[in-house]
Amino acid sequence: MPAEIVGLGVAVPPYVLTNADLEELVDTNDQWITERTGIKERRVAGRDDSTALLGKRAAEQALKVAGIGIDEVDLVMVATATPDYTLPSAACILQLELGMTRGAAMDVIAGCSGFVYALATASQFVDSGAAETALVVGSETLSRICDYTDRGTCILFGDGAGAVVLRKGERGVRAFSLGADGARSRLLMTPAGGSRFPANSRTVAERRHYLVMEGREVFKGAVTAMAASSLEAIERSGLKPDDIDLVVPHQANQRIIEATARRLKTPMANVVMNVARYGNTSAASIPIAMAEAWEQGQIRPGQRLLLTAFGAGLAWGSAVVDWTLPNPAEPAPEEPTQPAMPIVRGLLDGTLWDGADMLPPLRAAVPEAAL
């Protein structure tokens, strides 16, 4: 019996960074960004936000939709390239924030394909009976590794989170196809801050703890791999490409999505798009797009969805999902927004965290008997 999506949720920070804002930071302009990427604005997490905290808000919504209590969750997976800490995992911080006292928690690092990888993994746990209920969160604060002095990358990325709840059902995740090619890892990476080049004054001075990318090569790889893995996942699902009602692609760039759709012979009317409003939110982009499309009635029960993603690794993945969850009576009201520039300036000069506490609070004392 497959893993069924029984709840989903989305959370984005209120701070909006527009193309006009970026014109103040780097040598770029709205027309170039719009034509080359389709992106008009992206969100930036505030000082009091983080990957786990955005994930918490998305997860709480997803659990509410599912009508499931946090103590029923057996497995929490967070797909992210920007965990709150290198150690422990963002999934453990999310557990702490959700007040969850049982179950397993782990992160999945697969760049922008992280959500598809995590969905494929968690659905195996549910399908096999190893977990009855799984929470899969894609959450990112890419603003924290984005170099706002590099026009080749800073125009692309944004922050946000999406979450789904999985349970065993009649219909759900039908099939998936995952792939990776580590030989192309240099094309998109954060060079320092890991064990090979630990952070020190030199790595920081040389700005090597920021994400770097060879955009054109990544672009070519994305279109080829997303189209091929989509076709493989569709074949494994026992369906034909024509049977797919809606494609939810990773929201990297409008041109990548259009080129992939052309290869799949899918009209753009059947492709979910929100890259204009959020930019590339990496592992969060598919669950954010899915949750919004479902709230707005673009995703409906009875549809067959194709999810497809590509990113750092290089790693890619696609999944075919039978949608069963009834739409909400009405979409959630839009939250008020605020300008992100004060936050970005604080990120650039490091003043954003003046006076902030770097450690999460210890919520409850460990009982003596448990030691």
Ligand SMILES: CC(C)(COP(=O)(O)OP(=O)(O)OC[C@H]1O[C@@H](n2cnc3c(N)ncnc32)[C@H](O)[C@@H]1OP(=O)(O)O)[C@@H](O)C(=O)NCCC(=O)NCCS
């Ligand atoms: C980043 C990306 C938008 C750049 O578009 P592109 O058409 O490949 O552009 P190029 O990098 O070849 O650069 C073309 C020119 O624009 C310039 N340019 C780059 N960024 C610019 C910007 N933000 N504003 C204005 N000009 C810019 C370059 O310097 C170059 O100028 P030159 O010809 O004088 O050298 C595109 O490669 C892309 O989207 N790649 C995939 C990125 C991605 O999605 N990564 C995540 C994967 S999940």
